[in-house]
Amino acid sequence: MTPRRPVRPAHEEYRPPVPVDGCPRCREHAASRDAARAVFDYSAVSDANVRLRAHLLDAHRA
Secondary structure, three states: OOOOOOOOOHHHOOOOOOOOOOOHHHHHHHHHHHHHHHOOOHHHHHHHHHHHHHHHHHHHOO
């Protein structure tokens, strides 16, 4: 059986994930997202959000 994904309210599904303070991997994903946003590469912004969400679920159970 696969673990269930936490249920989020609908209004939170579209908010960008928030990195955990002090976590170098979170900081790396957030920096990648910020760099992509600076050059208007919204596909890369979305990719960075996906990677950050996956990391948050895996490492921080958020």
